[in-house]
Amino acid sequence: PQPKPTLDDLKKRGFVSGDGEVAKKSFVTIYVGDYDAAAWLYQRIPDIWDDPERGQIPLGWAFNPTLAERFAPGMAYTRRTKTDNDFFMAGDSGAGYINPGHLQEPREFSGLPSGIDTWERHCKQYYKQWDLSITGFIIDGYAPAMNDKTKNAYRAFSRDGIVAQKIDREGMFKDMPFVRMTYDLNGNPEECAKTAVSRIRAGKPQFLIFRTILWSPGGHKKLFEAIKASEKGSEVEIVDPYTFFLLVKQQHGGK
Numbered sequence: 001p002q003p004k005p006t007l008d009d010l011k012k013r014g015f016v017s018g019d020g021e022v023a024k025k026s027f028v029t030i031y032v033g034d035y036d037a038a039a040w041l042y043q044r045i046p047d048i049w050d051d052p053e054r055g056q057i058p059l060g061w062a063f064n065p066t067l068a069e070r071f072a073p074g075m076a077y078t079r080r081t082k083t084d085n086d087f088f089m090a091g092d093s094g095a096g097y098i099n100p101g102h103l104q105e106p107r108e109f110s111g112l113p114s115g116i117d118t119w120e121r122h123c124k125q126y127y128k129q130w131d132l133s134i135t136g137f138i139i140d141g142y143a144p145a146m147n148d149k150t151k152n153a154y155r156a157f158s159r160d161g162i163v164a165q166k167i168d169r170e171g172m173f174k175d176m177p178f179v180r181m182t183y184d185l186n187g188n189p190e191e192c193a194k195t196a197v198s199r200i201r202a203g204k205p206q207f208l209i210f211r212t213i214l215w216s217p218g219g220h221k222k223l224f225e226a227i228k229a230s231e232k233g234s235e236v237e238i239v240d241p242y243t244f245f246l247l248v249k250q251q252h253g254g255k
Contacts, residue, residue, distance in 0.1 A: 001131045002088060004160070004242045007250065015237065015247060022251045024204035025237045028196065028227070029244035030220060031136040031163065031181075031211040033062045036091045038070035044214055045074050054217035055083030057224050060241035062091035062136045065126035075130070087240045089134035090158070094119070095126035100150050101143030101166075120153035133160035134241050137181060137211065140165040151176070161245030163209055170207050170248055177248040182208045189219050193226030200232050207248050209241075 010016040015023050035041050041063065061078070068075045078086075093100055102108065103115035127133065135158040140146070145166035146154075154162050155176040162178045170179045182199060185192040192212075199208055212220065224238050239247070248254075 002242075003084075004133075005240075005246055007246065010243065010246060010250070015239075015243070016250055020250065022205045022247055023237075026200045026204065026206040026208060026232075026235050027244055027247055028208045028210065028236055028238045029058075029060055029241045030238075031062050031089075031209055031241075032059050032215065032220070033091060033137070033211055034213045035061070035063045035067065036097050038067050040214070041067050041074050042071045045078065048214065048216050049078055049081070051217040053221050055085050057217065057221050058085045058087065058238065058240035058243075059217065059220060060087050060089050060134075060136060062089055064091040064097070065095050065130045065132060068126070068129070079130075085240070087242060088130065088132060089136040089241050090123075090127065090132050091136060093138040094135050094154070094158070095123040097139075099139055099141045099143035100153075101140055101146055104144060104147055104150055114149070116150055116153050120156050123153075124157045127157040133158060134245060135162045136209075136241065138162055138164040140167075148173075160242060161248065170252070172249065172252045172254050175249075175254055177245045177252065177254060179207055179209055179245075179248060182210055184211045184213070185215075185223070186213070189222035190226050193223050193230065196223070196227055197230045197232050197236075200235060204235070205247070205251055207244065207251075209244065 103119055105114045151173045159176050163181050165181055167178055167180050196210055227233060227236055
């Protein structure tokens, strides 16, 4: 099981006031990817995961849970050696790599009946096994946007939040918070920090999720330090994905 924050935790950190108002900040979280293939996990975890700077900053590791079928020792090892700042969420686009809109009827290429119920059953078992309740990136690609039936399926196994492409910027689907993927960060941490800061707007609170690919914890730490050192740094709070989505839920009146 993963320890996940509560509303009381957010109040203690000053992110939510006593009357339930979310602080007027820009909240940032990182989708630490792109672990959607077994080779990436077994080839890169030995150096990336064992970086001595891991644990100093909150990170959301996006290990696709189906990788347990290909590299179970790596999945178990990261769970045993995690710190309080290491959190896990599902990668693209759940327990497997798909464009879920192509499972919806009418199915453009196959003409088959809907595959959404099958996808829901498949994902539920993996999310339960690894105590996941956030899907960090649903790749819509060239598929149709998710309809309500598909969103309801995700709500059944990813109730703490989803990130997608063809979706409103942020909000709630029933009791499930969602945000749109903000941007991929490619390059050195200092340049990427400028990119991240450029997305900070005047209206607060604001919720931004960025994706990195095969970055080390030390690289993320440099990114975070550069963001905080910027002229807008005092406006930014960098948080884990579960805190992030609980704040989105609070902001949009979720219960």
